[in-house]
Amino acid sequence: MQSEVLSYLESNKDRYLSEVKDFLAIQSVSSQTIHNADIRRCAEWTAGQMRTIGMNNVRIMDTAGHPVVYSEWLGAPGKPTILLYGHYDVQPVDPINLWTSPPFEGTVRDGNLYARGSSDDKGQVFIHLKAVEACMKSIGSLPINIKMLIEGEEEVGSANLDKFVNEQKDLLKADLVVISDSSMFAKGVPSVCYGLRGLAYMEVELTGPNSDLHSGSFGGSVHNPIQALSEMIASLHDKDGKITVKGFYDDVRTLTKAERNAYKKLPWSDKKYAKQLGLKQLYGEKGFTTLERLWARPTLECNGIWGGYTGEGAKTVLPAKVSAKISMRLVPDQSSAKAAKLFEQHMKRIAPKTVSIKVTALHGGEPAITPINSPGVQAAVVALEKGFGKKPLYQREGGSIPIVVQFKNILGLDTVLLGFGLPDENAHAPNEFINLDNFFGGMRTCVHFYDELPNFWRSSKKSRNK
Numbered sequence: 292m293q294s295e296v297l298s299y300l301e302s303n304k305d306r307y308l309s310e311v312k313d314f315l316a317i318q319s320v321s322s323q324t325i326h327n328a329d330i331r332r333c334a335e336w337t338a339g340q341m342r343t344i345g346m347n348n349v350r351i352m353d354t355a356g357h358p359v360v361y362s363e364w365l366g367a368p369g370k371p372t373i374l375l376y377g378h379y380d381v382q383p384v385d386p387i388n389l390w391t392s393p394p395f396e397g398t399v400r401d402g403n404l405y406a407r408g409s410s411d412d413k414g415q416v417f418i419h420l421k422a423v424e425a426c427m428k429s430i431g432s433l434p435i436n437i438k439m440l441i442e443g444e445e446e447v448g449s450a451n452l453d454k455f456v457n458e459q460k461d462l463l464k465a466d467l468v469v470i471s472d473s474s475m476f477a478k479g480v481p482s483v484c485y486g487l488r489g490l491a492y493m494e495v496e497l498t499g500p501n502s503d504l505h506s507g508s509f510g511g512s513v514h515n516p517i518q519a520l521s522e523m524i525a526s527l528h529d530k531d532g533k534i535t536v537k538g539f540y541d542d543v544r545t546l547t548k549a550e551r552n553a554y555k556k557l558p559w560s561d562k563k564y565a566k567q568l569g570l571k572q573l574y575g576e577k578g579f580t581t582l583e584r585l586w587a588r589p590t591l592e593c594n595g596i597w598g599g600y601t602g603e604g605a606k607t608v609l610p611a612k613v614s615a616k617i618s619m620r621l622v623p624d625q626s627s628a629k630a631a632k633l634f635e636q637h638m639k640r641i642a643p644k645t646v647s648i649k650v651t652a653l654h655g656g657e658p659a660i661t662p663i664n665s666p667g668v669q670a671a672v673v674a675l676e677k678g679f680g681k682k683p684l685y686q687r688e689g690g691s692i693p694i695v696v697q698f699k700n701i702l703g704l705d706t707v708l709l710g711f712g713l714p715d716e717n718a719h720a721p722n723e724f725i726n727l728d729n730f731f732g733g734m735r736t737c738v739h740f741y742d743e744l745p746n747f748w749r750s751s752k753k754s755r756n757k
Contacts, residue, residue, distance in 0.1 A: 299429040312397035315406040321380035345427035354451035357443030372436035374465035377416035378445035381408040389721035403724040410725040411718040415471040422737035473710030484708040486687035489621035489658035506607040514645035531577035586687035627655030666747035667707040678736030
């Protein structure tokens with residue numbers, strides 16, 4: 292069976308490149324109303340592809356914003372059902388003068404396919420479409436059941452997706468979510484991502500005098516709010532880089548020995564990383580490696596600070612009000628609401644009596660983790676090794692993908708992040724690309740994943756029933 296499917300993939304590579312270029316040519320920029328018609332056209336293109344490859348119950352489902360495209364193939368009774376999530380919308384292309392080739396004309400250069408959406412996320416959605424097609428056209432069926440949910444608002448925050456998923460719980464029932472909208476660790480280093488950090492995003496405002504004051508006439512008699520806020524922010528970390536907010540680490544899940552050993556196997560160089568960032572030395576919490584700090588430890592960062600005069604020339608002023616934006620990246624088993632509350636209490640506790648303080652929680656998201664020994668992750672590991680000819684490594688990501696948590700909270704489903712991008716693929720930037728080895732290797736991997744999942748699912752079910 293596998294040989295027939297893989298032969299089909301190999302013999303259709305040229306057609307795939309032509310078809311994906313048609314997909315990438317649709318200017319489905321979700322943040323710009325001028326492209327609303329393109330968004331609809333892209334949804335119709337996606338639905339058309341689903342019908343062509345043999346998916347059933349294909350629907351373009353309207354939301355308050357851009358539509359969701361849904362389809363299903365449920366011809367494998369007794370086998371697991373995956374919910375494949377992706378998005379067909381893309382980021383704006385500005386500044387367009389920095390593109391080497393036109394952003395909506397797929398161009399192959401140096402083994403990469405360049406275009407907006409090539410990696411994020413049209414190219415990765417297309418990988419699954421063609422993997423499904425290869426199974427359906429060569430052997431007439433799939434080894435698992437698949438439901439596809441491809442939305443058009445991911446790049447503008449998926450504002451209508453929660454409501455859609457809540458309203459369509461029965462339609463979206465599945466055993467596992469699969470998302471291909473992320474990156475491997477590096478070129479030639481296949482990896483499976485099993486964890487994401489959460490987020491608590493805060494704003495702090497300090498108010499001193501009732502108006503801006505002349506620094507000559509009033510300096511020395513009032514506490515400058517800029518100084519007060521700077522001192523408060525500086526105190527949020529101790530000399531070892533540890534966050535000083537009381538209770539902040541209480542719920543942090545400890546890294547296992549297996550995880551720490553897995554990270555050590557990754558081809559990582561602190562020296563190279565620092566050089567890439569133009570730094571002489573890295574910084575972070577003492578007692579943890581850089582990868583551990585990036586993926587599995589919580590952080591607190593000041594993202595912006597403003598107040599007083601910052602224009603051209605001099606204006607000797609003591610500002611009445613200053614503000615800062617502060618984000619906290621969270622890890623399992625932290626809660627964004629609890630982190631926000633602890634932060635607010637801490638800031639109010641350390642604020643000097645010479646100023647008044649206001650702390651606002653702007654938004655948050657929860658961390659997510661799928662156990663390494665879960666059937667979905669283990670099937671992905673085997674599939675990646677077969678698809679790329681190399682045993683994959685495990686990784687987490689430091690960022691957040693809110694939909695992963697939403698799928699867990701609303702549908703009760705874990706997610707496997709089966710990404711085929713690269714860290715340097717310029718997603719959201721000019722000259723976005725997907726590496727063609729990853730593009731075609733991803734198709735092979737998906738075919739193997741569909742084939743392997745029932746075996747791991749059955750074994751897991753047996754062990755649970757013992």
